[in-house]
Amino acid sequence: MTGRIAVIDDEAPNRAYLQTLLGTAGFDVQAAAGGNEGVALVEKERPDLVLVDLMMPEVDGFMVCERIRKGPAGADIQIVVLSVLDELDGKVRALELGADDYLVKPVESRELVTRLKVMLERGARLRQRGAQARGRLTVVAGAKGGIGTSTVAMNLAAMHAGGKGGEAVVLADLAVPVGTLGSMLNIEVPDRWAWGEVLSDGVASAHRLSNYLMRNPQVPLRLLPGVRRDSAYREIPSVAISSFATSVRGLAETIVVDLGNQPSLFAPPLLREADVILIVVEPEIIGVELTRQFLERLRETGILSHRIRLVISNAHGSLQLSRTEVAAALKMEVAAMILYQRDEFSAASKRRMPIVIHHAQAQATAQFTELMQALAAV
Ligand SMILES: Nc1ncnc2c1ncn2[C@@H]1O[C@H](COP(=O)(O)OP(=O)(O)OP(=O)(O)O)[C@@H](O)[C@H]1O
Ligand SMILES: [Mg+2]
The missing domain is CATH 3.40.50.2300 (Response regulator)
Structure with missing residues (x-):
């Protein structure tokens, strides 16, 4: 230079x-x-x-x-x-x-x-x-458990990392009471909720948080590991969580958060802070109804729908509703649809890799590409 x-x-x-x-x-x-x-x-x-x-x-x-x-x-x-x-x-x-x-x-x-x-x-x-201190923050959440929320967050992050390189992408596991991304990515997360101490001190700078990022060398992204069972995340004062929500942006150019499906202390400040809120919905009656209620709660807390996008995830093959029916029921376009792909997802899960990395030619990879493109326009 x-x-x-x-x-x-x-x-x-x-x-x-x-x-x-x-x-x-x-x-x-x-x-x-x-x-x-x-x-x-x-x-x-x-x-x-x-x-x-x-x-x-x-x-x-x-x-x-x-x-x-x-x-x-x-x-x-x-x-x-x-x-x-x-x-x-x-x-x-x-x-x-x-x-x-x-x-x-x-x-x-x-x-x-x-x-x-x-x-x-x-x-x-x-x-x-x-210059990267205000990365783009995408928060992924579901109204129900077990529907593929973590899978969507992980693959979206991996997709970004594929294009930009691993240093540019952080995947943050904020699902409570237990985050699963560590095991999904074959990263051994410490038993103790390591970066919880940063929150308890009330000074969650990006610099301090970045000391807790972990990686699996085979996957080009960095993980802010999740809360482990029994960790005292409920005792963190909400001001500390707000300052965390701001600093999490400083971790990388792109930050994808798995917010899980339970109401949590992390949710309000992160949803306020997010550039994109991606709601994962299962294409069946109950899932859509729960999502409708979830969207209503978001609206009540003043979160405007122009930042919200929907993705259908058919993690169990329990398809009852079409893309059009889901969109009509929720009065919102569906950005992409991740179909049920049992064998491909099983293979990737066993290898503990995001499918978009494990199997670049999989149909799911094309569906995640569609999702990423739709989100880029937000
Ligand atoms: N499109 C799909 N086709 C087949 N299997 C899928 C698909 N999407 C996800 N799965 C599988 O479904 C299971 C649940 O996915 P995941 O853990 O991402 O859901 P979750 O909503 O985050 O669950 P939790 O409530 O436990 O956090 C995983 O085994 C995953 O591999
Ligand atoms: Mg999950």
Whole structure:
């Protein structure tokens, strides 16, 4: 990568040396001859990194650090102080005022170039993550158990991961009282509900949550594992769940949540937060009736139907109603229909793989493709 670097040094030979060295190393370098001029240059040009000398008349390196950090360009920029002073108080002060690093001169040219490269690369990675900080959140829920809700969530996530790569997709298991995605994906989830502690602390940042993501190397997605039986999820204060619902978006570009079928503490904030709410419905009389009631409850809580989509899942082959009949009963289009496919689903289940990965040619894979396309339009 090529980074943009601003050099701030009052001594012309130092500036010339750094400009040549860093320019040759492939950086785009600009220089300023003093603190005031340097801060102005940084605010105008917004470089990726600032290399600043400490001892300068009038506005010295400490003041430069402080002013850049507090100024309009200050949040993302990296600041490295270069100084002949090898003294603890000065180092601490520079770091406290916002420097990211403090290097004592003379620095070997190769070391300096490498250090700056590493810092710039790390900065680019962090920025990329920041840009993804509001991933797209799809919440999958059913009005009834055992109808394929988890299967739909898992395959939808796997489908996204197939296109974008595993780092881009997180599947979050929020079904209660017990999440099943760990066993469905052959990922051994700890007995203790691991990330519950993040919620109890009330600070569920995306960064902290990401430490709990797990994966099966054969499946290109990351799993936020589910609640295990007897975990104290009911005791989590609702403000903590709300902050979790916001931070869960920061986990990836695409987040798919299995909300299960039981009313839970996770449901209200996640349904409010979701970009798409996918309701799984079994094409039989009782299932449709329960779904109708569920949709009504959603409407009562102020959730607008433009974010809601329906998918028919015929997990038991108990088909009684056609796609048109389901749509008519629920007064809503059906986005896709996952038909009963006993042998294909059995094979994928035994291998503990999403069918769209285990059997890309399966009819179900085409049906999940249709579903994904319909949801992309929401
Ligand atoms: N279209 C399908 N054809 C055949 N079998 C299916 C289909 N969809 C899901 N299944 C199977 O049905 C079973 C239940 O699926 P799943 O666990 O996804 O349902 P669920 O609604 O999440 O259930 P729970 O209430 O236990 O969370 C699984 O064995 C799954 O492989
Ligand atoms: Mg389930």
